Amino acid sequence: MxxxxxxxxxxxxxxxxxxxxxxxxxxxxxxxxxxxxxxxxxxxxxxxxxxxxxxxxxxxxxxxxxxxxxxxxxxxxxxxxxxxxxxxxxxxxxxxxxxxxxxxxxxxxxxxxxxxxxxxxxxxLADPTPFLVISDFDDTLAISEVTQPEKLVTNALLRDEETQKAVPGMPGFYGCLGTSAKAPPGFALVSGSPVQFLPRVGGFLDRHRFPEGFGLYLRDFGPRSLSDYKQPIIRSLLERFPQPVVLVGDSGEKDPEVYAQIREEFPGRVRAIYIRDAGNTANAARFQDMVLFKEASTAALHAVEAGLARRECVTAAFPPAAPRAEQGKP
Structure with a gap:
């Protein structure tokens, strides 16, 4: 068997x-x-x-x-x-x-x-909160391997908040977002993970030291929520909160298309869109005016230049790699 x-x-x-x-x-x-x-x-x-x-x-x-x-x-x-x-x-x-x-x-x-x-x-969130980060979870913060069915089943069913791995660098990236340490953004996680996994997702965020204060908006899993389940939640958040938003997702499924739709529906509200490279990147048109990144440090450095992250925090979270010694020298 x-x-x-x-x-x-x-x-x-x-x-x-x-x-x-x-x-x-x-x-x-x-x-x-x-x-x-x-x-x-x-x-x-x-x-x-x-x-x-x-x-x-x-x-x-x-x-x-x-x-x-x-x-x-x-x-x-x-x-x-x-x-x-x-x-x-x-x-x-x-x-x-x-x-x-x-x-x-x-x-x-x-x-x-x-x-x-x-x-x-x-x-x-106080009204002066600088912006709201709306984030995906699977393959954005947690390694879920959604595009590989066998690995997806392993990560979804055989792992929990203790054993599922975080995407390297993402806790540091999120921890550095904000105009100052005393003025952090708000964080909302809008995910296709089922609502029954609330304790698991919350435990994962705590274990990997993501910023505190996430709102969790998970999927009401069922045949009616197989697609277009993120847009209503994101629209509701933008209607309830006046702050500009930063959208973070991955390329594995439909985050680029969903975020492009939101940006079009709410002109002027989206400060930046960050998309982690999780495959399916051959069509460059999917990522127009978005930051497509393989390493979290790339997104963090862009956020510094965009005024969305603190330079000193990013430097500490992503120190430059030490130069290698020349061959034959100690």
Missing amino acids: NASVRLAALVLALASAPALAGPAVLLSPALGRPGGVTLQGRVLAETPHGSTALSRNLRSLAARNWKGAKVEVSFQGTVATVTSGEDGNFQVTLQPSEGRSFPPGRHSARASVTGTAATAPVEI
């Missing part, structure tokens, strides 16, 4: 295994403004569990959604109750009471249903 057959058999066994735990709430880390924040998440009928990365990943994807759950969502003293939909999803916009505003900085939101609750960080 070859490896793919064994993996398929294990997938079926784990996906059909009975649940052993009670319900779970997934609450997405979010970005907000002093005047309001939109929170979203999903309610699962059972908590995914497993002793290996494969079992945890599969049971996360196979967990049943809880339709009709009453979800109490609270943030900074503002509370609302919403009902989860057909796929277990819920979304609510909370606003501060009259005469108040949400204080800029990092705070915690809470969502609860009968028997369980979850918290998630919320980054309230």
